[in-house]
Amino acid sequence: MPKKLFGLMIVCLMLLGIQIPITALPLKAGETFSDYKFINAFEGLDIRYPTAFSYGSPDNGYYYVAEYTGKVKVFDKNNPKVMNIFLDLTHKVAAIDEGGFLGLTFHPEFEDNGFFYVFYTILDPDRLSDQTCSPCLKTVISRFQQDNNNPLTADENSELIILNYDLNSRNHVGGNLLFGPDSYLYIQIGDSSTTGQNLNDFFGKILRIDINNQSEGKNYSIPYDNPFNNNTHGYKEEIYAYGFRNPWRGSFDILTGNYWVGDVGATRYEEINIVHKGGNYGWNITEGEYCQDYLPCDTSGIIPPVYTYGHNETDSIDVPYGGAIIGGIVYRGTEFPEFYGDYFFADYAGAVFVMDFDETDYSVTSITKLFHIKYTLSSFATTPNNEFLIVQIYGDSIYKMEELSIIDKIPLSLVVSFVLISTIIILYRVFKKKQKDKI
16 A cells, blocks of 8 residues: 555544544534534525514514614515515614614514504704713614514504604614503613612613503503502602613513523623512622622622623633623523523623523523524514524524534544545555556
8 A cells, every 4th residue: 555545544544533522623604512403594595684584473483683773674484585675664773882673572463453662763863962972772662563564564654753852972772662461662772881779860770661551641651569559759650670781682482481681791790690570680880690790799689690700701600702692581482491490691702692590580500502503693583483593793694593413423533534545445446447457
């Protein structure tokens, strides 16, 4: 056998012996750390910078994608390559820094009334010359209605503004909208670089309002059991819970009704919280479970997070360049019974995790890294049958989880070695045949 062929075979045999496990390789986008992978749920989607994903009603068969720059697109779940522009607000949305088109949710009775709700930012017309925040933004939360004559289009002229307020900065805007099991609308708002402790404003708060009834000249009313309803201190009656920095994404467990929220930290910790009515979640007194700036502080009355992880974490969950939690969902689907009742969450940097916890005291029993998706993530979503999806903002994709096949589980080193050895055998046979032909 020629020396070069013999050397290549030795290399292949060495690779076979090494069998480098995939979890020992450096963290790379698109790498799995478990028996599961994430793949495109809908091939051929024409979307740009998606921030939210939803279905209008369980039976209408359509999915809706909100884009950062101001469009909402709609497609039939059986024909994702054909997309329609459901709503176009690009002429008014100010997609600057952490502002933009950030939230989308549908009325529980959307099938009957066609109502849906959006969270976006605009340039503040009253502060165009204000140099302290230039360009200054304003948040708008409003209701639109589906066109009566065309279910694939919204009536832009139907906009009814629910809330609007000036932002102090273009960061920590929040943006999540969702309906609770009580049919009230929950609004997750960031601290806008201020504090979550001041009950006289909306910043760093979660609001709860009744959008089915109007009162006191507003396009909503205050639920009777809101914690600060009818207070005499001037506190905002819309507040449901407070002490958040940037509660970017959250969801309700459809079985227990628990309200899970991921709160983006500052320089040290990311939080997972179960939110209770009237609860104080610490910011800006605490970050995670710890006092801000390592200084002594009074933590009495503060509800600690269910779980925290540090920036540049390298041990428990290994987010080597993470630092912005994407609040997820408690899984109640049927495709993965092994994860039923577990909490899925992610980090903006692309890592996806599942958390197992004790359902009596919510103590965490395990955290497992499942996958690292290429580019950055923005949101979780659920399907009508309670399976979950992940929205990738820079990469323009919607992902679903899938169990690895037997082929997928074969170590990469073994595949490479097999191919190389097969190639060498073929080359060697060709070489021997040529030698034989010369004789």
